[in-house]
């Protein structure tokens with residue numbers, strides 16, 4: 001399912017935080033939002049997953065206006081993992097994941113055997129089947145994050161909106177979760193650094209905020225750089241993550257290198273005001 005965001009502006013408490021964003025994602029594409037703290041990524045995503053209404057502009061899914069749909073219609077198409085998601089009540093992990101099935105249930109709202117199977121499969125896919133009976137509030141940050149990703153997968157969405165999905169995860173889990181979000185496997189990287197990706201094959205279209213620019217470079221098909229609530233650059237990671245852009249938007253000195261095995265683009269960072277250090281003798 002394609003997403004088309006057109007001239008979208010978002011206001012919170014009378015202040016315009018996101019200005020005139022136009023962004024398109026073809027079906028099955030993985031689109032990354034990157035940008036400094038406070039640049040407006042979460043505010044933009046909150047509007048895309050309907051926690052906020054647009055002040056202007058539209059979000060369309062295969063041409064249908066998302067904000068004109070009922071909550072149930074929207075939730076059947078789009079699942080979200082907000083930045084500080086969770087619950088104040090001590091549901092078990094399995095119960096939290098089961099909430100992802102609610103948009104698909106009619107009448108009594110009882111989970112069917114098929115719903116239960118979808119939930120179990122989602123927990124297994126994120127390596128959290130063993131957490132099913134545990135109270136959510138007693139889980140570690142990384143365990144909670146995996147359960148919440150399983151809840152989003154259990155919703156069987158056509159569009160996934162993720163705000164920092166690798167928050168709280170150790171490095172192995174970060175790599176695993178991003179591979180899972182892509183398509184359940186680690187993508188091969190081309191010599192140019194851009195991962196190759198077959199046509200969508202039913203995978204959801206993903207819009208995700210990421211802080212780790214190296215993860216974004218390797219896993220995303222396209223990046224949108226957000227600065228001061230506006231798009232500063234967009235395109236394939238290799239074209240977007242230039243030293244000039246990174247200096248201007250993030251205030252860092254970046255060096256582009258190749259991964260010694262895959263050839264993928266990797267970035268090394270220094271503070272802008274740090275003079276280049278001589279190589280070790």
Ligand SMILES: Nc1ncnc2c1ncn2[C@@H]1O[C@H](COP(=O)(O)OP(=O)(O)OP(=O)(O)O)[C@@H](O)[C@H]1O
Nearest residue numbers: 012013017035036037038039040041042043044083
């Ligand atoms: N409810 C709110 N009331 C007032 N200001 C807000 C509110 N929500 C966000 N802001 C402000 O809007 C700006 C953008 O915030 P947002 O959370 O969208 O940025 P972000 O790019 O997601 O940041 P981070 O990378 O730190 O998560 C910030 O200056 C923030 O303080």
